[in-house]
Amino acid sequence: MINAKDNDINQGVLDLINDIHYGGVKRTYNIVVATILVLKNIISNEEWTTAKNLINIIRRNGKYLVEAIPLEFCIGNMVRRILQIIREEYISELKNNTEETDTQESLHKILTAEENITQQASEHIHSNEIIMTIGKSTLVEEFLKKAVATRAFEVIVAEGGPSLTGRDMAVNLSKAEIKTTLISDVAIFAMMSRVNKVIIGTHSVMANGGLRAISGSHTVAQAAKHYSVPVMVLLPLYKLSPLYLYSHEQDGFNNHVSPLQGVIDGANVSLLERIHVYNPIFDYVPPELVTLFISNTGGNAPSYIYRLLSELYHPDDYEL
Amino acid sequence: MATKMGKKEIIQAVVLADDFVMNLMPAETIFPTILMPVINVPLLDYLVETLIKSRVQELFLYCSNHVDLIRAYIKQKKWLNISVSLIVSDACTSLGDALRDIDTKGSIRGNFILIRGDAFINANLTNLLIKHCAKLKEDKGAAMTMVLRNIGSMNGSSLRQESCLVVSDKSSRKILHYNVLRKDLNKVKLELDWFLNHNEIEIDTCFLDSHVYLCSPSVLPLFSDNFDFQTMEDFIRGVLMNEEILNSRIYWQQLDPQDYSLPILSWNAYHCLNRDILNRHTFPLTPNAIPFLKDFIYMPRSTYKHRSATLAKGCILEKDSILCQNSTLGNNTLIVKAIIGDHCLVGSNVTIKNSYIFSDNKIEDNCTIINSVIFSNCFIKQNTRIDGCILCPKTIIYTPMEYTDSIIESKDDKISTKTISEIDPCNEFHLFKNYDILENDNNVHTNTDTSSIDEASECNLPAADDISMFLSEVIDSLLRGFQDQLKCENLILEINSSRYAYNVTMDEVTYNVIKAILSLPLHYLSEEKETITSIDYHRNLKRVITYFYPIILNYVKTENAQNDCLHAIEEVASTTPELLSCLQVLLHMFYDKDVLSEEKILEWYKSNDKDIDSYEKNKVRVAVQPFIKWLEEAEEDSSESGND
Numbered sequence: 001m002i003n004a005k006d007n008d009i010n011q012g013v014l015d016l017i018n019d020i021h022y023g024g025v026k027r028t029y030n031i032v033v034a035t036i037l038v039l040k041n042i043i044s045n046e047e048w049t050t051a052k053n054l055i056n057i058i059r060r061n062g063k064y065l066v067e068a069i070p071l072e073f074c075i076g077n078m079v080r081r082i083l084q085i086i087r088e089e090y091i092s093e094l095k096n097n098t099e100e101t102d103t104q105e106s107l108h109k110i111l112t113a114e115e116n117i118t119q120q121a122s123e124h125i126h127s128n129e130i131i132m133t134i135g136k137s138t139l140v141e142e143f144l145k146k147a148v149a150t151r152a153f154e155v156i157v158a159e160g161g162p163s164l165t166g167r168d169m170a171v172n173l174s175k176a177e178i179k180t181t182l183i184s185d186v187a188i189f190a191m192m193s194r195v196n197k198v199i200i201g202t203h204s205v206m207a208n209g210g211l212r213a214i215s216g217s218h219t220v221a222q223a224a225k226h227y228s229v230p231v232m233v234l235l236p237l238y239k240l241s242p243l244y245l246y247s248h249e250q251d252g253f254n255n256h257v258s259p260l261q262g263v264i265d266g267a268n269v270s271l272l273e274r275i276h277v278y279n280p281i282f283d284y285v286p287p288e289l290v291t292l293f294i295s296n297t298g299g300n301a302p303s304y305i306y307r308l309l310s311e312l313y314h315p316d317d318y319e320l
Numbered sequence: 321m322a323t324k325m326g327k328k329e330i331i332q333a334v335v336l337a338d339d340f341v342m343n344l345m346p347a348e349t350i351f352p353t354i355l356m357p358v359i360n361v362p363l364l365d366y367l368v369e370t371l372i373k374s375r376v377q378e379l380f381l382y383c384s385n386h387v388d389l390i391r392a393y394i395k396q397k398k399w400l401n402i403s404v405s406l407i408v409s410d411a412c413t414s415l416g417d418a419l420r421d422i423d424t425k426g427s428i429r430g431n432f433i434l435i436r437g438d439a440f441i442n443a444n445l446t447n448l449l450i451k452h453c454a455k456l457k458e459d460k461g462a463a464m465t466m467v468l469r470n471i472g473s474m475n476g477s478s479l480r481q482e483s484c485l486v487v488s489d490k491s492s493r494k495i496l497h498y499n500v501l502r503k504d505l506n507k508v509k510l511e512l513d514w515f516l517n518h519n520e521i522e523i524d525t526c527f528l529d530s531h532v533y534l535c536s537p538s539v540l541p542l543f544s545d546n547f548d549f550q551t552m553e554d555f556i557r558g559v560l561m562n563e564e565i566l567n568s569r570i571y572w573q574q575l576d577p578q579d580y581s582l583p584i585l586s587w588n589a590y591h592c593l594n595r596d597i598l599n600r601h602t603f604p605l606t607p608n609a610i611p612f613l614k615d616f617i618y619m620p621r622s623t624y625k626h627r628s629a630t631l632a633k634g635c636i637l638e639k640d641s642i643l644c645q646n647s648t649l650g651n652n653t654l655i656v657k658a659i660i661g662d663h664c665l666v667g668s669n670v671t672i673k674n675s676y677i678f679s680d681n682k683i684e685d686n687c688t689i690i691n692s693v694i695f696s697n698c699f700i701k702q703n704t705r706i707d708g709c710i711l712c713p714k715t716i717i718y719t720p721m722e723y724t725d726s727i728i729e730s731k732d733d734k735i736s737t738k739t740i741s742e743i744d745p746c747n748e749f750h751l752f753k754n755y756d757i758l759e760n761d762n763n764v765h766t767n768t769d770t771s772s773i774d775e776a777s778e779c780n781l782p783a784a785d786d787i788s789m790f791l792s793e794v795i796d797s798l799l800r801g802f803q804d805q806l807k808c809e810n811l812i813l814e815i816n817s818s819r820y821a822y823n824v825t826m827d828e829v830t831y832n833v834i835k836a837i838l839s840l841p842l843h844y845l846s847e848e849k850e851t852i853t854s855i856d857y858h859r860n861l862k863r864v865i866t867y868f869y870p871i872i873l874n875y876v877k878t879e880n881a882q883n884d885c886l887h888a889i890e891e892v893a894s895t896t897p898e899l900l901s902c903l904q905v906l907l908h909m910f911y912d913k914d915v916l917s918e919e920k921i922l923e924w925y926k927s928n929d930k931d932i933d934s935y936e937k938n939k940v941r942v943a944v945q946p947f948i949k950w951l952e953e954a955e956e957d958s959s960e961s962g963n964d
Binding site: 257 | 372373400401469470471472473474475476477479526577578579580592595596599600601602603604606609611614618621622639
């Protein structure tokens with residue numbers, strides 16, 4: 001598992017890779033926190049004299065981390081963010097600005113993104129609205145729970161097959177006393193006509209504003225487009241990635257899990273020998289289908305994503 | 321070795337590097353089963369990955385053959401999170417010996433996971449072990465839990481040789497009987513005791529042993545006490561037979577439906593396993609999901625290409641294929657269901673189907689490689705054709721020839737070949753034969769895109785059996801009817817009901833009824849214990865036909881039926897010389913009685929005329945010649961008289 005070139009890599013990075021790979025760290029948020037922690041340790045423990053020196057160290061470790069876990073875009077985002085903070089810090093030092101800059105705050109902002117987003121809930125959800133969502137997203141769940149404190153509304157949850165995480169979501173929402181209806185994915189289009197708003201989470205957002213969200217999201221977004229229902233996407237800024245989806249690099253974009261996990265019964269070898277079965281876990285939703293991103297800094301249209309990107313990351317770091 | 325990690329108990333696993341069974345000839349002579357490359361990576365890597373994921377902290381690798389290879393491999397790999405210790409023994413020749421040896425070493429402290437060297441599994445083993453421990457609390461004598469995977473009916477799949485019979489108590493899942501169903505086994509004996517002593521029992525043939533066993537500490541002493549336990553099968557049989565004396569029981573657990581396991585029991589299973597990995601059934605043990613198989617580009621129809629691999633213009637990776645690190649394919653090369661390892665150089669216009677090309681091979685232009693396994697460091701000169709062969713490592717083929725069905729090895733610049741079917745007459749080596757069957761199946765699919773034809777072809781075999789059953793049934797009915805002078809209408813009813821019972825088409829019914837009637841005199845005479853002469857046959861045939869006239873008339877109504885009738889006559893006549901002598905009399909009789917029309921007889925005669933290649937048919941034709949002549953003359957006469 002360890003190659004010769006790994007000697008330059010920080011032990012914390014290697015441990016993190018192991019942890020994520022063997023399921024010790026789950027959920028994007030936890031991965032983000034762990035990544036930042038590891039990078040912080042590198043900054044405080046490794047020996048470096050100049051900003052360039054430090055940037056190289058971070059970049060080397062970051063690149064290794066990203067290559068080891070290519071599917072979690074948030075790791076790359078965090079590496080880029082920290083590189084940007086180092087650059088900003090360096091420039092302000094250069095200007096001999098003695099006032100304390102807000103590096104801590106900047107990182108803190110990333111980690112409290114979820115809270116900031118949920119606080120906006122009551123602005124976006126109105127009384128007696130019917131809201132559709134798909135699958136389970138902890139952030140959407142918190143968002144809706146926050147909204148129900150001040151408003152009464154209904155939620156329709158699509159199961160999100162084949163993993164069927166929507167079922168857990170529906171249970172959690174109904175426990176929080178939200179009127180919840182669980183529907184199968186095939187009924188998304190039929191139910192859309194009575195929906196006022198679609199609110200979904202996403203795994204990450206590409207540089208053009210396209211989503212990489214759980215499979216089924218594209219169906220929801222298309223149906224919403226047909227009925228002119230606004231689609232809102234909850235976007236903590238650590239999910240915003242400066243990468244694009246290339247058609248020839250679909251593999252790096254999607255994660256194909258076992259078809260035995262919900263698509264087809266494994267107890268039928270003679271059939272499985274004769275057919276191909278696919279089970280991708282992500283959908284790509286093009287930016288045209290998204291109405292609004294709700295990020296920690298407020299609502300943004302997909303066309304505004306480029307602006308957020310240039311604020312968050314330095315263009316030199318897009319390619320690690 | 322007594323490392324303690326807090327309060328938590330350390331989970332131990334024992335992996336036997338060799339399975340002591342020669343399933344993969346000749347791979348066992350090259351490396352231990354555990355280092356057999358599966359998609360270019362030794363099986364051990366997959367096992368260790370599963371073990372780490374299951375939080376197993378200690379792995380004992382027991383090896384007896386190729387120790388140096390294993391030692392070198394372990395040294396080169398540095399696994400975090402798991403401590404791997406080797407147990408080496410040269411004298412060990414069976415699984416039983418290995419476990420007895422481990423028992424004397426005394427490094428196993430509690431419940432442990434025993435994995436045979438050919439196992440491949442992606443389930444969480446710790447969860448399985450926890451269930452076993454729970455069972456152990458209920459029953460102190462629970463020695464072992466087998467892990468079985470439900471794979472459904474194995475008929476029609478390439479794994480059908482591996483099916484086994486599991487009889488167990490339904491509520492406790494205690495195994496009462498376990499054995500592998502051999503192909504020549506037509507009957508299974510079920511003990512009355514099972515039914516008497518248990519409320520409900522479960523009899524399954526859909527399970528496949530994963531070769532992962534969850535063992536209580538009592539397993540090792542059991543092996544030590546019973547020197548006759550050599551294989552796992554011996555152990556299971558022994559424990560089940562002497563359950564009371566040994567006070568041990570074996571249970572089973574089913575693998576979760578989304579989990580995958582398949583031991584490499586044969587080349588066939590090996591082929592299945594590789595295909596399933598490419599189809600990602602084994603996720604997360606698939607390319608791009610494990611550290612040792614990454615940087616692959618996943619393309620449609622389960623084809624993968626490593627980022628560093630090169631495809632020249634016109635290359636096609638058709639399906640279920642993978643091209644590993646730094647391999648190169650030349651122009652217009654076709655790859656179907658093949659695995660090509662690291663650093664392979666494949667020339668232009670090469671066809672590789674259903675084959676395994678391990679690493680560092682060089683294949684020159686215009687070669688064809690089908691259903692073969694090519695171990696590493698081979699060289700194949702251009703224009704060579706290889707079908708159903710195994711090339712041992714470092715084989716060099718300079719003379720472009722066609723090689724089939726052999727194990728090829730090169731020693732001191734000379735090539736020695738051994739025929740596979742000779743080495744392995746008892747047929748453990750199904751790989752290549754079955755490839756063909758599967759391939760044919762697939763062809764049907766790609767050509768028609770429907771499954772109906774495939775189903776039909778699968779039904780063909782039993783259908784043929786049904787028809788012969790139907791025939792014997794009809795003969796029985798008619799014979800009885802003839803002897804007891806039963807009414808023809810009743811016999812027709814009887815025949816019709818057997819027709820439905822065996823699901824026979826109308827054409828077949830006519831054909832078989834006529835066949836039955838014509839052969840009836842033979843059966844009748846043999847029953848009366850008379851020696852059969854042509855005269856006897858002739859006399860009896862006349863009686864039979866007069867008696868069964870209503871039946872014949874009932875079935876031979878349409879023109880098609882007449883054709884069937886004539887074919888039946890031809891068939892029987894060509895095999896029974898008694899009928900041949902009186903064939904024209906028979907035809908005349910049918911003609912007179914309006915069973916067969918003149919045109920049909922002539923048509924049949926002429927169609928028959930064409931295929932003179934068959935000597936038997938020719939005989940029939942000669943025998944009826946006088947009658948046909950008479951018939952033609954009669955026709956001329958009638959037409960002449962008609963003209964007048």
